[in-house]
Structures are given as C-alpha cells and as structure tokens.
Amino acid sequence: MLIEVECRAFAEQYLLRLAQECGEELVLMPSSFETSATFAFFYNTKEFLATGNYIYALAGNAPLMVSKLTGEMKVAGTALPIEDYVREFEAMRGRSALGASGLCSMMAAHGQNHMDQLGV
Numbered sequence: 001m002l003i004e005v006e007c008r009a010f011a012e013q014y015l016l017r018l019a020q021e022c023g024e025e026l027v028l029m030p031s032s033f034e035t036s037a038t039f040a041f042f043y044n045t046k047e048f049l050a051t052g053n054y055i056y057a058l059a060g061n062a063p064l065m066v067s068k069l070t071g072e073m074k075v076a077g078t079a080l081p082i083e084d085y086v087r088e089f090e091a092m093r094g095r096s097a098l099g100a101s102g103l104c105s106m107m108a109a110h111g112q113n114h115m116d117q118l119g120v
Contacts, residue, residue, distance in 0.1 A: 004032065007039040007066035010073050014064060015043055024058075033063070037093075038086050040065045040076060065089045 011028055019026040025046040033040040040063040047056040063076045065086055072093065076085035 002066075002068045002071055004034070004039055007068060007071070008032070008041060010066050010071055011039075011041040011043075011064040014073060026058075033082050033086070035086055035090070037068050037090050038065055039068065040082050040086055067093055069093070 008028060015026045015028065026043050027046045027049055029042045029044065029049070032042070042063050043061060044058050045056050048054070048058070060078055062078045063082055063085070064073060065076050066073045067089075070093065074089050076082060076089070
C-alpha cells in the first residue's frame with residue numbers, strides 16, 4: 001500500500017506537466033481528503049496560495065484522486081462532493097484509466113485525451 005508521500009508525488013508529477021501546458025505554476029494544497037484506499041489532493045496556482053487573491057485562483061480545478069493500492073490516478077469532478085467521486089473511483093478501480101475532465105479552468109477546457117497528450 002502506498003503512503004501519502006508516494007501518492008502526493010504522483011499528483012505533483014501530473015501538476016508539473018499540466019502547469020507546463022497551461023503556463024501557470026500549480027501546487028498541491030497541504031491538506032488532502034483520505035479514505036482507506038484513496039487520497040484526493042486539491043491544488044491551485046502558486047500565486048493564489050501565496051496571496052489569497054482570488055484573481056489568481058483557478059475555477060473548476062477538480063481534485064486528483066490517487067489509489068493507495070495501485071497508484072492509479074484519476075481527476076475527480078466538481079459538481080458533487082469529493083466523497084462521491086472517491087466512492088465511484090474506488091468502485092471502478094482497475095477498469096478505468098485517468099480521464100482528465102479538463103483543468104486549467106481559467107485557460108481552455110481540455111478533452112478526455114488530455115492525459116494521453118501529457119504522456120501520463
């Protein structure tokens with residue numbers, strides 16, 4: 001079973017690639033949501049976290065879910081509570097690949113092939 005540091009590293013690797021594509025420095029927030037099988041990490045721009053100024057905040061930046069069992073990662077949604085997305089992720093584990101729903105909300109939305117384009 002993977003520990004938080006290992007799961008966080010997977011999420012950070014994804015954010016580095018996303019940041020490069022979006023032209024924004026993205027960072028994980030210190031806190032996460034956790035179940036016995038999954039970590040969900042939240043993120044925003046570095047400038048927003050440093051200043052708290054909402055002009056620098058992302059909108060629609062869905063949490064990143066990482067399986068403690070496999071390291072599989074999936075982007076959650078934003079319409080429902082994180083618990084709902086984690087429950088679905090855990091139920092579907094092994095049957096789904098990371099299908100990004102589109103991030104960089106202040107930038108253009110990305111398609112379902114986003115992760116393939118990033119090479120993740």
